[in-house]
Amino acid sequence: MPEGRSLDRLSDRSQAVGDICAARAGIDCDAVRHPARPSGEPGALQAAFLKLNGQGRATGDADDRRRALTDETADLVAQLPLFARRQDIDPPDAIARIWGRALPKAAYAPPSLPPGVTEGATP
Structure with a gap:
């Protein structure tokens, strides 16, 4: 991944922005708030996708909808790296463990696998 674009850096930047927004709004970003924030995002993403593809009430022009x-x-x-960080989840390891099962061993070398998990095993 290009310099400055790693998952940890994304999470650090997201945390900094989240802290600023929470302070401005007077919100305590506790263990309950972190899962609540990303849970609303898929709906907003779906609405934007539907509008872009003519399936929702379109506002603005095509460039606005794409934006x-x-x-x-x-x-x-x-939001997802913040949630993962708060829950002590390592996304690259989890992705390698779950998605790596479907690939031949040589095609995907996970950074590490938890004890007892065999690469290439089916879920």
Whole structure:
């Protein structure tokens, strides 16, 4: 991944922005708030996608709708690393463990697998 775009850096930046927004709104971002935030994002992403594809009440022009889809995607992607960090989840390891099962061993080398998990095993 290009310099400055790693998952940890994304999570750090998302945390900093989240802290600023929470302070401005007087919100305590506790263990309950973190799962609540990303749970609303898929709906907003779906609405933007439907509008872009003529399936919802369109607002703005095509460029505005495309920008809305891009922005909602960014919101969702930015929230998930924060949730994972708060829950002590390592997304690259989890992805390798789950998705790596479907690939030949040589095609996907996960960073590490939990004890007892065999690469290439079916779920």
